[in-house]
Amino acid sequence: MRYLRFSYEGKILFGQVEGESINVLDRSYLEDGCQKTGQIISLAGVRLLAPVQPSKIVCIGLNYAKHIVELGHTRHDDPVIFLKPSTALIGPEDVIDYPDMSQQVEYEAELVVVMGKTAKNISVDQAPDYIFGYTCGNDVTARDLQKKDGQWTRCKGFDTFCPIGPWIVPELDYNNLNIRSLLNGEVRQSSNTRNLLSSVPELISYISQIMTLNPGDLIMTGTPEGVGPMKAGDVITVEIEGIGKLENKVS
Template identity: 55%
Template sequence: MRIARFAMGDGVAYGVVEGESGQPQTISELHGHPFGIDPSGVRLTGQRYPLAEVRLLAPVLPSKVVAIGRNYADHIREMGAAQLPQEPVLFLKPSTSVTGPGDRIAYPVKLTDRVDYEGELAVIIGRLCRDVPKERAEDVIFGYTCANDVTARDLQLRDGQWTRAKGFDTFCPLGPWMETGTDPSDLGITTTVNGEVRQHARTRELLWDVPSLIEYVSAVMTLLPGDVLLTGTPEGVGPLADGDEVSVTIESIGTLTNKVVIRD
């Protein structure tokens, strides 16, 4: 099931996306909040809209975005690392970095000379949890979406840590919706810039798979409903320029597209 967060007129709601890509699609409005105190009360309202007539928003507004660095061997090598990490590399992106499908990625040219794309599979947490064994990881996952871990590469190298480089407003596009019924173990992930393929890999190449990451992260911090876990980017990262259109497509989920603009 594909669940999207959308704006229609002055209102914002969640809805179920119906229909296949390339055909007329609709969104059926939901009453209630999938991440509310009582998600069992979520139901269809009976209102249905053409998908082309609503504005899709970031599918969640997380309390935090927990991200994994260096989780594809080929990407580690392209970044010049001499050896693979012995355990997952964790960092945080602020909730204010989240933006939605079709929104602009704001390039802060006064502060950075290089902004890179990083296409990734994102995991959406569905319930409050801590110390989750990997055998039970599926119990705490709500669904999956596409993500772009946008990075000011020069600042990342200069600072020696990643908070500033990855924390700018709009540096975490998510969308277009959440897919609740897919197996994340072997999904194709492709990033294009202006239609040209720049990244292509499969999630089976992850050094640490989704259940292992859930176990590792939840041993460190409590995860809340709607929190996002970024699983890492494959090789092929590279710079973006003003006016570029970058898309992240993940098999069985969909495509997230954003355009780059200079930040005033």
């Protein structure tokens, strides 16, 4: 099953994808009691949007060993967390804006967890019960500003720096998913989520000890090695096994 948020005839709607059709829902799939309306729309005739509107976007840095090496960092004892503003969020086919402040904007393909229930102080064993599903994400980063600032708010927080989509898929084996990025059709990152240093349940439990996670909140689980620069006119694609493709152009 694939859940999506989309625009159709001037309205923002929610639906379930079956084949090349969308079964329209009467409300968000994150709300209790949502049901099919009976309306069926062709998938090809809609504009896909970011599948959720989270209260926060929690990101994990340095969660693949080879990525730590390529950036010249050292592994931390605890997960490295930071936040992206909701204004950074865009959907499939939306444009990533290259900010004037930066000369080195880079892609970072990531598995994104979508929370389904409010989570606070939960255990690792409890964590899977709080997940709604998974989507693709791109933690777009102004690498030169990251090095300059020494902290990550500015370099990660520009408008359009958090593409996600194209939809949400529940019940995946998050411990074994192939993940890669392609720049203008050429593979740049290629790894598997089994290489995560902190697993999805470990991340959810850890974050929930710090802040309350709400339904629809996003956890970006970190990027593997192979990150690199993009320029205006480039097309960056994130592919994750069992989910699909997230594609955005840089402007």
